[in-house]
Amino acid sequence: MKDTAKHQGLRNQLAAVLEQKGITNKNVLEAIKKIPRHLFLNSGFEDYAYQDKAFPIGAGQTISQPYTVAFQSQLLEVKKDHKILEIGTGSGYQTAVLCAMGAKVYSVERQNELFKQTTVLLPKLGIRPKHLSFGDGYKGLPNHAPFDSIIVTAGAPMIPKPLMAQLKVGGRLVIPLGEEQQIMTLLIRKNETQFEKHEFGEFRFVPLLENKN
Numbered sequence: 001m002k003d004t005a006k007h008q009g010l011r012n013q014l015a016a017v018l019e020q021k022g023i024t025n026k027n028v029l030e031a032i033k034k035i036p037r038h039l040f041l042n043s044g045f046e047d048y049a050y051q052d053k054a055f056p057i058g059a060g061q062t063i064s065q066p067y068t069v070a071f072q073s074q075l076l077e078v079k080k081d082h083k084i085l086e087i088g089t090g091s092g093y094q095t096a097v098l099c100a101m102g103a104k105v106y107s108v109e110r111q112n113e114l115f116k117q118t119t120v121l122l123p124k125l126g127i128r129p130k131h132l133s134f135g136d137g138y139k140g141l142p143n144h145a146p147f148d149s150i151i152v153t154a155g156a157p158m159i160p161k162p163l164m165a166q167l168k169v170g171g172r173l174v175i176p177l178g179e180e181q182q183i184m185t186l187l188i189r190k191n192e193t194q195f196e197k198h199e200f201g202e203f204r205f206v207p208l209l210e211n212k213n
Helices: 005-020 026-034 043-048 066-076 093-100 112-124 161-165
Strands: 055-058 061-063 083-087 104-109 131-134 147-152 167-177 182-189 195-203
Touching: 005 026, 005 066, 026 066, 026 093, 055 112, 066 093, 066 147, 066 167, 066 182, 066 195, 083 093, 093 104, 093 112, 104 112, 112 131, 161 167
Parallel strands: 083 104, 083 147, 104 131, 147 167
Antiparallel strands: 055 061, 167 182, 182 195
């Protein structure tokens, strides 16, 4: 598991590309420069790891395009020690970016194969989320709530009510909403009952899986 000066150079280039595409948050860009994305991919894709593209990671899932990771991270407005719930650990790359931004990350993954991989990979890279969990993302993690913010990294047909309930007042929930294509949606919790909604254009995600049992 090598991370070389060449890889660092490619990360710097990637961060510059993301900046040109409108990512302005310095904390996000520094995290992109820091996290070795090539180590989250199958070795066959290593040469392409710092292109702004999504790639398959197994179990029918993908590692999101870096722009998408950066865009969602920017919408969260992460502060140091913010408690963040991530729905869909996937490869662990988004988890790693949030950890690099100083967040305390609680992440849930529905695919056991991916859950097992990330629980091994992240500690190897010195990345320590507060909590990794195998389970149904629709339910969130009520035992660890409330959260400063919540990020959903798969397309959802609607906003799961349990996630809204687990968000602090003033907190931000970022979720791609829709079936085939998704609209990136931000909910800001104004008080116990009211949420402010913002939409940020089309993205494409794999679907959020619900436990049917």
